[in-house]
Amino acid sequence: MQPSPAEIARTLAAGHLPAVAHIACHPGPLPVRHVTDAQGRPLLLVPSGSTLTTALRPQPGNDDAALVLDVRDVPPMSSSPAIGRVWVSGWAARLTGDEARAAALDYADTDACGDLLDIGESQALYRMDVAEVRFERHEKLVEIDPDDYAEASPDPLRAVEFDLIADLADHHVAEMSDYVRRQLGAAARPGDEPRVVRLDRYGFLVRMGSRSARLAFPRPVTDRHDLAHLLHPILCRKCAA
Incomplete structure (x- = not known):
């Protein structure tokens, strides 16, 4: 979506x-x-x-x-x-x-x-x-x-999009990289480091070198707190384990 x-x-x-x-x-x-x-x-x-x-x-x-x-x-x-x-x-x-x-x-x-x-x-x-x-x-x-x-x-995340992307880049690079590679499967190339470059209520856009991919959330999110709840299993190492 x-x-x-x-x-x-x-x-x-x-x-x-x-x-x-x-x-x-x-x-x-x-x-x-x-x-x-x-x-x-x-x-x-x-x-x-x-x-x-x-x-x-x-x-x-x-x-x-x-x-x-x-x-x-x-x-x-x-x-x-x-x-x-x-x-x-x-x-x-x-x-x-x-x-x-x-x-x-x-x-x-x-x-x-x-x-x-x-x-x-x-x-x-x-x-x-x-x-x-x-x-x-x-x-x-x-x-x-x-x-x-x-x-x-209007998208409920637009006003905080910069903060959300910056937080993912500063604190959750490894977790997001693992998640993106699992979602893309064989389409993920070795050496490409996935980076989130846009976020909205339906998902996020990831850039890997010269390529881009859009990954959808299971459902549209309603606000920043709902997004945190949705991403918690991805970003929490203990949950992933």
Whole structure:
């Protein structure tokens, strides 16, 4: 098993990666802080009076501004492959009152930053209604149905992927190497040292010299603690014995 394009798009857009906004009637992209709520709608945290606030000002006769949120993957390690890029298109409107307070709580679920306390003063919060989602990987562009995007969930390991891979590389090289060789059987070549280069809820990608292999977990994991429980028999020498 491996993530679907909709799941990867939700993971990329979740708010753990830098993003830029391409806004209608404004030249050039603008960096933007964002997360996504439970339905995958981007929430944009914008300094009041900034260039971004001006660019997001609706045109006469409109209540919102058209834009494209552009997010590229940043691999956790220099040896890790990128998982792609996502463009989320739609309309963003500034939130006020109860809507802004509720959205701030949604924002804090991903990024509990202090600027959320200044919404309505030095900060403004915008919510984007999603109209189109496009996912690119290996120069192949995939159109994702907005309903499929909304129903998918971001990968629960993405925010801690670097820590998990670093821990395996620092403390469990021998155990992981033995496990990978057992899984690959005759496909494992002598002299190739397996290294985990990507991790997600469905499994991990291992690089061995110039070759790569994806190994699946018995089931999708739900969080970091669930992953630790699943990997315990592999990483614990006594359990393996």
